[in-house]
Amino acid sequence: MRYGLNLPNGAVDPATLAEFAFLAEQAGWDGVFLEDYIVWQGDQEVETLDPWIALAAMATRTQRVRLGTLVTPLARRRPWKVARETVTLDRLSGGRVILGVGVGDTVSSDVSFTLFGEELDLRKRAAMLDEALEVLVGLWSGETYSHDGDHYHVGGVKLLPGPYQKPRIPIWVGGGYPLAGPTRRAASWDGSCLYRHGSHYLTPDDVRDLGAYVRKVRGTLDGYDIVVGGT
Known part of the structure; x- marks a missing residue:
């Protein structure tokens, strides 16, 4: 079992986040992760940081802890930009990046989707997420990659360098x-x-049932991470 901290990317300055990461590593934590909001939880009065730049600062102050986002709503990000950001951080950190992804909060929880005219329909966002993940992995490959889908087009592009981690950054x-x-x-x-839909934290029964489902789908839990939140 490993333990990580999930920190906000709002209401804090990047130097403080880097210091948090340093102290967490010294205290024995295994990972330090940031939320990924454009406007932190939809509150325009909260100072909000870019998570990837903040994570780069955290990488320079640490040597061991895993670093990443929990989670990046990939449908609101260009996958080729995320490919560059994650690879740069993975190289800078010596292969410590984990990319957490999701469809993003509902409009009632994060009004910035409305403020910036982004996709509001969760089903469409889910389709964009699945396609963006396909594009992201293709761009991480270091090979010439093409894609022509419903939401994204890549016209024969090779992005170098590839990730430090092989075969790729964990998702x-x-x-x-x-x-x-x-x-x-x-x-x-x-x-x-x-998270547990409607109540936030997974229960022990949820973790057991989720593990059984993943084992059924994948044939094994080896190399698979199940993250459980708590306070």
């Missing part, structure tokens, strides 16, 4: 458990950072 998937879409998506990637 954790967030969303509401036991909803079918997020649960199925999480089992398809490298880890689950699902």
Whole structure:
């Protein structure tokens, strides 16, 4: 079992986040992660940081802890930009990045989707997430990659360098458990950072049932991470 901290990317300055990461590593924590909001939880009065730049500062102050986002709503990000950001951080940190992804909060929880004219329909966002993940992995490959989908087009591009980690950066998937879409998506990637739909934290029974589902889908839990939140 490993332990990590999930910190806000709002209401704090980047130097303080870097110091938090340093102190967490010294105290024996295994990972330090940031939320990914454009406007932190939709509150325009809260000073909000770019998580990737803040994580780069955290990487320079640490040597061991894993670093990443929990979670990046990938439908609101250009996957090729995320490819560059994650690879740069993975190289800077010596292969310590984990990318957490999800569809993003509902409009009632994060009004910035409305403020910036972004996709509001969660089903469409889910389709964009799945396609963006396909694009992201293709761009991480270091090979010439093409894609022509419903939401994204890549016209024969090779992005170098590739990630420090091989074969690629691990991907954790967030969303509401036991909803079918997020649960199925999480089992398809490298880890689950699902929350209990309607009540937030997974229960011990949830973790057991989720593990059984992932084992059924994948044939094994080896190399798979199940993240459980708590306070």
